[in-house]
Amino acid sequence: MRPAVVINKVIVKNDIILAKFKQIKQKISQSVPLDLELDVIKERTLSELREWINANRNRPMGTYDRNFQRMRRLTSTENLYHTIKASSQVVLEGEGKVRLVIGEYSYLDQFAPYWRVLNDGGYVPPSFMGFFGDNRVRPRPGVTNLQTFYKTGYPASDGGKTWLMRPQNPITPMRFVSELNRIFEEQVAGYNFGGKYSGVKGL
Amino acid sequence: MPSYFRPTRNVELSTLYYLENSLNSDWSGITVVKKFTDAYKEPLPVIAMNISNVYSHRKEVGATTLLNDYVLSIDIFASSDGQRIDLADYITDKIKDNWTFYTHSQTPGSPTSLTRVANGSLFVTRFSSSYKVDLGSEGVNTYDRFRHYIEVTVRTSQ
Numbered sequence: 001m002r003p004a005v006v007i008n009k010v011i012v013k014n015d016i017i018l019a020k021f022k023q024i025k026q027k028i029s030q031s032v033p034l035d036l037e038l039d040v041i042k043e044r045t046l047s048e049l050r051e052w053i054n055a056n057r058n059r060p061m062g063t064y065d066r067n068f069q070r071m072r073r074l075t076s077t078e079n080l081y082h083t084i085k086a087s088s089q090v091v092l093e094g095e096g097k098v099r100l101v102i103g104e105y106s107y108l109d110q111f112a113p114y115w116r117v118l119n120d121g122g123y124v125p126p127s128f129m130g131f132f133g134d135n136r137v138r139p140r141p142g143v144t145n146l147q148t149f150y151k152t153g154y155p156a157s158d159g160g161k162t163w164l165m166r167p168q169n170p171i172t173p174m175r176f177v178s179e180l181n182r183i184f185e186e187q188v189a190g191y192n193f194g195g196k197y198s199g200v201k202g203l
Numbered sequence: 204m205p206s207y208f209r210p211t212r213n214v215e216l217s218t219l220y221y222l223e224n225s226l227n228s229d230w231s232g233i234t235v236v237k238k239f240t241d242a243y244k245e246p247l248p249v250i251a252m253n254i255s256n257v258y259s260h261r262k263e264v265g266a267t268t269l270l271n272d273y274v275l276s277i278d279i280f281a282s283s284d285g286q287r288i289d290l291a292d293y294i295t296d297k298i299k300d301n302w303t304f305y306t307h308s309q310t311p312g313s314p315t316s317l318t319r320v321a322n323g324s325l326f327v328t329r330f331s332s333s334y335k336v337d338l339g340s341e342g343v344n345t346y347d348r349f350r351h352y353i354e355v356t357v358r359t360s361q
Contacts, residue, residue, distance in 0.1 A: 023209070120336045121239055121278075122347040127280045175255055175276065178331060178354055 002183045040098040043186045045102055046088060048183045049176065050081045056174045059148055080176075083112040102184060120171030127166045129154040138163050208307045214273050214357065215254045216317070217325060219341070221302040222252060222277075222294070238353050242280050243346050248290065251278040255354075272328065272356050278336075279351040286348040291333060294353060301326045321360075329356040 087107035108115045117123045118123040131137060133147035138161070149165060156162040208216070215237070226273040235252060242251040247332045256274040277294060281287035305319040336350035 090331075116336075116338055120338070120350070120352060122336070122338055122344060124243070124344055126342070170237055170243050170326065170346070173276070173278075178274075179256075181331075 035090050035092055035098045035202075038098055041101060041184075042088055042090060042100060044187050045180070045184050046081075049084065049180050052130050052179045053081050053174065053176055054078075056176070058172065059146055080112045080115055080118060083108055083115075084180075086111070102180065103106045117171050119177050120175075120176045122170045123201040124170050127164055129156075130165045131161070131163060135158060140166050144169075206309050206311070208309070210271065210359070211254060211257055213307055213322075214325060214359065215252075216304045216307050217297075217303060217319075218275060218357070219252055220319070222250065222297070224298050226250070226293075230290075233290075235249065239278060242278065243344075245281040247280055248286060249280040249346075250290070250294070251280070252276070254320065257261060270358070273356060274331075275355050275357055277355075279353070279354040280346050281349040281351065284349050287335070287351045291351045291353060295330070295333060298327055298355060298357075301360070314330065324360045324361065325357050327355045328358050331355060 084103040087104040088102045089100075091101060093099055128151050129150045130149055132139065132145045132149050137145060137147060139145065151165075152160075152162045154162055219235060219237060226233045226235060232246075232248070234249045236242050236245060236249060237251070237253050239251050239253070242249040253276055254273050255276040256272070258272040259269045260272075262268045262270045275298075277293070279287060280292050281290055301324040303321050304323045304325045306322045308318045308320075310316065310318065331354040333353045334351070336347070336352050338347045338350075
């Protein structure tokens with residue numbers, strides 16, 4: 001009979017420990033403020049979005065050439081990411097309300113105005129004088145060159161060769177807004193905001 | 204010996220076949236293409252449809268089979284704003300119903316002809332977005348003037 005009593009005691013003790021542990025765990029989870037949790041969601045969402053944008057880029061970022069105006073508006077997808085990041089924030093609105101903003105249209109329109117074309121595709125850019133890549137590659141009809149392209153004007157300021165660049169195809173869509181919404185929903189799904197969260201509204 | 208296509212390609216081709224047939228019977232002069240850039244080579248109105256993404260999950264705990272969600276991107280290039288709205292409405296109405304999922308195969312020597320065998324159906328699990336693509340008014344290409352984008356997620360019935 002003695003061992004049974006011991007076992008009973010152990011079980012009781014374990015129950016108490018478990019109950020205590022649950023209380024401590026609850027206190028810890030309550031002590032993490034909602035704005036910090038949202039900040040983690042924001043960072044994770046942006047990190048995944050960056051991967052998506054870079055995986056879907058058509059041209060490498062390349063290095064900035066001071067002599068020529070690089071066609072940054074059509075090639076610089078890192079700028080797109082940084083613009084979305086800069087307009088993302090966790091806003092404390094008072095009365096316990098917290099708002100998470102990931103990307104703002106107005107900010108994108110101002111600092112990355114090409115975002116709609118990158119997202120939805122289309123728009124065949126007009127012809128210009130320039131060349132491809134850092135090693136000054138000439139355009140060839142029927143050959144798709146995926147290097148960074150430079151706009152030099154005519155004649156080129158450094159006296160080097162420059163060619164007429166005629167974009168043939170429209171920009172292919174990146175659909176980063178849809179992807180952003182999907183990533184965000186996935187991130188939010190892992191959290192329980194105690195019924196405060198009512199839905200997702202992306203860009 | 205015929206070569207059989209993989210499921211993702213079959214989903215894309217089955218949807219393309221369904222949309223093409225539906226549009227041919229209810230509309231006239233509408234071209235359906237698979238590649239986005241090909242839409243700019245066809246006369247308006249054009250519809251470009253392709254699978255832009257596939258998300259795979261385990262079908263059940265411990266299983267090695269996958270449950271795939273296919274994201275369908277449908278770009279409408281209309282010749283007027285009214286036509287854009289009508290086409291978007293028509294396509295949404297068509298894809299709300301199930302359509303046949305075909306397994307496609309190709310016979311060596313005749314790569315252009317495909318053999319289709321019905322193998323279940325496809326259905327939409329989520330209507331993600333449907334909006335007017337507005338690229339502004341200055342210097343806009345004729346093809347970009349009246350565009351609409353529809354995105355849905357579909358699954359096979361098996």
